[in-house]
Amino acid sequence: MNPDLALGTYRCRDVPQAAIHAVACGASWIDTAPNYHHGRAQAHLQPVFAGNRDLRVSTKVGFFTPDIATAAGDAGVLTPAEADSGHCLTHRYVAWQSRRNAAELGHTPDLVFVHNPEQAARPHDAIASAFTALEVEARAGRIGGYGVATWTGFEGAFSVADLLDIATRCGGPGHHLAAVQLPVSLVMLKPVAQALGGIGPLAEAIAAGLDTFASAPLHGGELPSMVTDELVHLIDPGSTPADAALRVTASAPGVKRILLGSGRAQHWEAAQRALALPPLSDKTLHEVIDVLGA
Template sequence: MKPTLALGTYRIAGEHLTDAARRAASSPAAWIDTAPNYCYGRAHRLLAPALAEYPALRVATKVGYMDSARARVAEAAGVIDSRDAIARHSIGAAYVRWQTEDNRAALGRDCLDMLFLHNPERTARPGELWAELRDAFTVLEEEADAGHIAAYGIATWTGFSEGAFSVSVLDRLAREAAGSDTHHLRAIQLPVSLVMAEAFDMALRGTGPIVQAGWQGWEVHASAPLHGGELKALATPELAELIQPGASIPAACITAVANCPGLSKVLMSTGDPKHWAEALTAVDEPVAASALRKTLDVLATVE
């Protein structure tokens, strides 16, 4: 099954965010991915009107990063310590519980569709990562049982590639947190692009975190498919032609990612209606696995 296009909000300017959310509401996925630190800490507040206007629009947000103002408030509340406040990042159990409640209130949703732990590999306590994850999962299982979140997941940038954890480790920690084989860890989010192509290449070979998450029945959300917009400058017309003859460079790059096996959603961060429409078309275009392998081989040679 092909993935659907979902709205990522990391790089959308505040003045465009609400309109972008309304466009996402009419797309097949009707899904928004955000975080409390996005848009200089204003993302939740700016998204709330669209979420109220479109109750069927689903939302994923995160716990982890915080801006300096939130760090001061959290430290004053006793849910983080000075180490976390300096790092402006925490997946500690107390902070996860506190920020989950704040996320629900700011977004105006009694139940969040997905809550990701945001780059847990960036913890200020790297030697305690797995213990921290287990404790955070315990809190999130409680939040799920209370009806505050429908599911939770891991949104990572380098956690899998650097070996900080694996799908099997995450599943084991979630089972330990839930006290049974049934838990609410249901998704991973990781970068998949023609630049950060390790997980992409592994999926084409039938291995790696994308495939392993599929074995667990989890969703896989691809972040940064245009590598923060840099691919538009890095890719060439010849490369685009190899992927999808006649397509623009951004559309071809989106099409390539959307044909990575095992993905559930491709997160596109844009406030431009034309770019959004082009991406909606691009995710539905088929590309043969042989063409994708050739594309990655070409890029590997260039690197």
């Protein structure tokens, strides 16, 4: 089954417009965070959810803007030292931020991702603190479940097995750990290479029944200008560089959702067409990895 397209709002310049195009192309999921778009992404999405109640949403806890730090300090959930760090995963802050996210969105989050826990001095302890708070939120029905969104965490800070172990310790066998998010692209090919061998975070997440989100499939919009004609020909002769790059991400075993951050209708339409094509063969993916390295 081909992965679904979802809107990722990290580098979106016009979040509401991007959401309109995403929904028009069949996207049913939006991924956001309280620190995206200078702290305004969630508020900008509130009218979108009001008009599309079936849309699902994932948000995050961890990073915060100066305005959020001030509000959290006033609420007594961030110390001055924590506020200065720009990132916090303490139990009290995570609970407060999760509820603030829901209020800003005007929508119950389907998922709350623990955002880049590799930033913490002791990642496992930080994850446990966040999971403990999010278990309370999930059991109270204030969120659907939780996960971990990471950039480099699976490079040694933790594994999917570690996350499952921590979730079980925090929430028992009925824990609400539901998803992982990580970069998968022509720039970040290691997860693809691992998945082809049946190992790594994508394979482990699927085996555990977790949802998987591929972030930065076009590396912040930089990839199309980096892809050579020779690479396009290897991946999918006649396609555009953006389509070729998306097809590699979409063909990675275990990817269920791909986060696209464009605000242009033509980009969504092209991505929709690219993801409707059959997955690339394992042979082609191996050849791409041989050319670029993992």
